[in-house]
Amino acid sequence: MIAVAAAAAFLATFNETFLNVALTPIMTDFGVDVSIVQWLATGYLLVAAVFVPVSNVLYHRFPTRPLFVAAVALLVVGSVVGALAPSFGVLLAGRLLQAAGTGLLTPIGINVTLAVAPREKLGLAMGIMAAMTTLGPSMAIVVSGALLSIAPWTTLMWVFGALSLLVLLAGAVLLRNVAELGRPVLEVLSFLLVAVGLVGLLYGISTAFSGSALIAAIAAVVGVLALAAFVVRQNRIEHPLLNLRPFRSTPFVLGVSMTMLGLLFVFAMNVVIPIFLQSVRGQTPMGASLTLAPGILLTVVLGPIAGRLFDRHGGRVMIPAGFTIMAVFVLLVGVAAGHESVLLFGALYVPAVLATSLVIGPSQTFALSSLDRESSPHGVTVVSTSFQIAGCLGTSLAIGVYNAMTTRGLEGGSDLLGASTLGFRGAAALVALTSVIGIVLAFAATRAARAARAARAAQAEGTVESGRARTVVDLMKTDVYALSTEQNVLEALQMFTERGISGAPVLHPNGSLAGFLSDGDVMRYLSAEHPSSTNIYSFAIGESDDLEDALADLVSLPVMRLATHEVVTVDGNASIADAVAVLSDKHLKKVPVVRDENGPMIGIVSRSAVNRLAISSYLASREGQAQRADDESSIVERERQSA
Incomplete structure (x- = not known):
């Protein structure tokens, strides 16, 4: 299903720059x-932006599969209209029909990804989606250039219609319903306000x-006033078209803003360079x-890698580094525009566009991961709307x-x-x-x-009974089952089975932490190397031949070959609040505890241990309150009797 969602994201953004x-x-x-023809791009993005908020209503009202098929069908019909257009107005009408489909399709794809991707791999999944959204508008230029060298521009519309039809068929076969359906109603006045505003x-x-x-000034003022009225109305009505709750999260707002700046860079360069x-x-x-x-091609490779890096290390270094590379190299591209060598021009643009992979996907994941489950669909709608606004x-x-600057140059002689x-240098300076x-x-x-994180940690620590379990050492489990670096993967699986665990740390001979191996790591290896053995439970039903061969392969496989080497740890002297922050931010069930930063492992603290501590503290607090209430009642009763 993620593959279909990624194909939809690619298709939607591909069409934004295909012409x-x-x-x-x-x-x-x-x-x-050029001022008229640009509306094939600008008008497309405007209509797509208007229809994105509508998608949230439709997503929760209609099953995912038919909704997806209907959205892609708009792309197919719009392609046919554009290919047969006898005038610019008809061509623009076909593009706007496609835009309505795009406005619905992009958030549907992201919502499907959020619904089916494991939380611990959300960065990877969103990295793939970001790679597709970056690849789409960039690859469109390459494909359209190749087609235009041998055929008229109308061929582009026919080719895109065929691609859309393929995605439509894939969605009809592979998608299933993943949304919690209800009967939300489209709030027409809100729709009109956001349409006029945008x-x-x-x-x-x-x-x-x-x-x-x-x-231009009048249009902008009317747009701002309409958007202001839209915001006021959303906060007053019972069923808003766009729930504004995500905007209460500062990390979300900043993440969306960074995503928009990365996309603005891509769209600006993709239209000016050609x-x-x-x-x-x-x-x-x-x-x-x-x-x-x-x-463009390297960006596709780097997108998922950037997602994995974000899952492990976050975006503290990656995102500002990406923006820095973008700024430096786009200025160099502007300088190269004055030289004769187009090869130099293209070579300097490679790191500039490649750096957008370090920004767009990680920023989008940063924004959405800051929301709770209830706010996530509304956050997706905001992010999807921001895509179109950034493009426009x-x-x-x-x-x-x-x-403007070209005209000034001509007027200057x-x-x-x-x-x-x-x-061109003015446009490059703008995106820099x-x-x-x-x-x-x-x-x-x-x-x-x-x-x-500090606020969440303080809230979590507030549930801990005063004077108890103030550090990780007080809460951690010390009798930890561990593997050594000399063991093989089959021995690790045997220990998992005997001890009833799903993973264990791997230790060097001196007791320091070398890595962490989980049964998921093993199953991913088996799935890749022995596709027919993906279900380990085949032993239970007697179909064990293929799996037995696969497991025999694990005898010669060292545990460190599959183990995660860069393990998230927490210091033994850290507070419970620090442990809660690590478990929450990294989406982990357990984390090894080490003595000092690079010292030996001394235990493991788990999410369940924190939950047990919080619940027991809460129950103890309730018992104390009940006891105090009983004591106060007894005192009042004695005073009444003595009176």
């Missing part, structure tokens, strides 16, 4: 200029550089696409700055090459500035997450 390389031939065929605000921004400043290379450098659509291809802002601002290079803002937000997010 970017074709904007030049479309302008020629329909006789429109369209007005984004229209004002997109026309500020190329149209009337007065009209226009610059084709219109000024004389590159063919295929040449412009190949310039972007290396970074990136496209509008980049083209606006590019056109520069030739087309010099003026367009000035315009947004990346610097991202660095600031990343450090603020780290502080906010630390404060949230």
Whole structure:
């Protein structure tokens, strides 16, 4: 199911930039200029943003499979309309029909991922989704460039329609219902307010550089007022179109903001680079696409890796490092735009776009993991809406700055090459500035997450009875079953079975911690190396031949081959609050306790031990309150009798 969700995310974002390389031939065929043709991208993103909040209502009202199929069907129909369009207006109508499907499809895919992905692997799952959302708009440019080198731009619409049909069939076969269904009702007034608000605000921004400043200002003001009215209404009605509860979480707000800045970078560069290379450098659509291809392909590889790193280490270093690389290298790309070498231009863009993998997926996971289960679907709606808004802002601002500075250069006497290079450098400076803002937000997010952990830890510690179990040593289990680095995996499984445990730490001969092995690690290995043995319970029903061969393979396999090497630990002198924070933030059931930072392991503290302590303290507190109440009643009774 995650594969279908990832395919949907790819498809939705793929279509957002699929026509970017074709904007030049479309302008020629329909006789429109760049300020008009950009609405194929901007209008698409506007409509998608409007329909994202509606998806939350539909997701909880209709079964997942038919809803998914209906959303993808809009993409198919819109593709056919666009391919047969006799005029620019009809082509735009087809694109807007596709946009409605995209607005529904993106949050459905994320909700499916959140529903079926294990919590401890959420970073990996969201990393895959982020890789697809980054790959989609970038790969679209490569594919469309290749197609335009051999066929007219209408071919793009037919090809996308065929891809959409394949995803539709996959969803119809593989998806199942994962949402808790009810009968939520679409709040029409809220829908109209958010539609007017987003369209007005984004229209004002997109026309500020190329149209009337007065009209742009009026549109922006109307948009802001409508959004303000929308917020007020959501807080007053019983069933809001968009639950604003996630905005109470500072880490969530910062995570969404960082995600938007990363996406703004991708969309801005994906629209400006093809226009610059084709219109000024004389590159063919295929040449412009190949310039972007290396970074795009590497981004796909890095996305899941960044998700795994986030699961293990968080985003404290990764996210600001990603923004820093983006800012530095996009400025270098701007410098390279004035040189003749397109190869240098493309080479410098590779690390810039690659760094977005360190930002978009981790920031999105950071935001959603800060919410509780009840708030998560509403958070998904906010994140999905932010995708479209970021895309629209990136496209509008980049083209606006590019056109404005190019015009200024021409008016100043520069030739087309010099003026367009000035315009491109202006767009590069814009996204570099947004990346610097991202660095600031990343450090603020780290502080906010630390404060949230401290608040949760203080709340948890408040449940602990005063004077008892103040450090991890007081709570940890000391008779821990452990493995040695010399043992093999089959011996580890035997110990798991005999002791009734699901995992154990692996120790060096000196007692220091080497790693941690779980039965899940073993089963993942068996699933990869011996696909027919994925179910260990086949022994119980007599189908043991394949599995016996697989387990025999484990005799020669050292435990450290499968064990997790970078183990999360907690110091024995740490407080219970620190242990609670580690267990909560890393989504762990148990964590090894060590003496000092790199000392030997002295025990294990588990989530169940913390729960038992909290519950026993609560019960003891209730008994104390009951006893005091009885004592007070006795005193009152004695005083009444003596009177």
